[in-house]
Amino acid sequence: MRVCIVGGGKIGFYLSKTLMEHGHEPIIIESDESTCQRLAESLDFPVVHGDGTLVEILELAKVSGCQALIGVTGKDETNLIACQLAKKVFGVKKTVARVNNPKNAPVLKQLGVDIAVSSTDNIAHLIEREVETDAIHHLLSIVGGDAALTEVLLPDSFKFAGRTLAELEIPHDVVIVFLTRGQELIIPRGNTVLQGGDKVVCVARNTAFHDLAMKWDLKDHQ
């Protein structure tokens, strides 16, 4: 898949490298000349020097032949305009924008960007989770980082040990997918009883983890 990346900072650099390792054909557009030079020296694919929100530069990068465009500059407006031009002028099917101000994530989606990924929000939530408790482990981000698949290790002194799931207080935005007890896989039902030491895998919105840690008393006991 040919992918155009607008912005050659840290995210653009590692993203394009990863895409290439996975068999895709990335091309980077970067407006800073010395950054371009550095990228061109260390990467084996084309780097275009210029403003990725100019029609001429996007043409030069042959964006019309790309299946996707990803805007990862530090400016939300630049990422938005690059995505919109790619879609409207060059017929690119999939556009992804990095969101710097978390408040702009819904705005960018409303203005036609297919996927808006808020790096600030994602990192903040990830760190919050890690700091708050070591009982919750992040496995996979889904829907652009709005939610995550996570593994929760129930402490030996689990507050609700011996209770069934139906009796348990589970925050609204959390669903338990399965749990493991030692080597045993348990598909949860309302009558499944939780025990200390169980590993519970759940899907939850990022905003729900704090609530879950509070309700289940998962905070680190120091």
Add this chain to the structure above:
Amino acid sequence: MNILIVGCGKVGSYLARVLENLGHDVSVVDEHSSALDPADNVRMSGFEGLCVRGVPIDVDVLRSAGIESCDAVVAVTQSDNTNIMVAEMAKTVFGIKNVTARIYDPARQEVFSTRMGIQTICPTTLTVDALLGSMLKEEK
């Protein structure tokens, strides 16, 4: 009319004063406090409308400048992309019909005026047209 002007440079502040003198309610947003401060921007001395300092592409900044009760929004910051995004936010997020963005780059202006349905002004083509007009007049 209630009018919000985003970007308080030469054009933004001049427009604000003209509209104010015509009796409209005007508020302005700019990222830099110096643009709004009469000590740095003489044109703003005596301006009675609301001045909000903040990043324009932020729904809360636009809200605090009263965008929700505006009849018209004008985006005239130094950056084409900021102007386009502000105009699209005003139109799509806040449902304002009378929205105009200044876009310096003619190619970009063409795309966003014809395909995105926002009113645009391109100072580059206006200036070129005016220059051509005066030059050709000389020739005659």
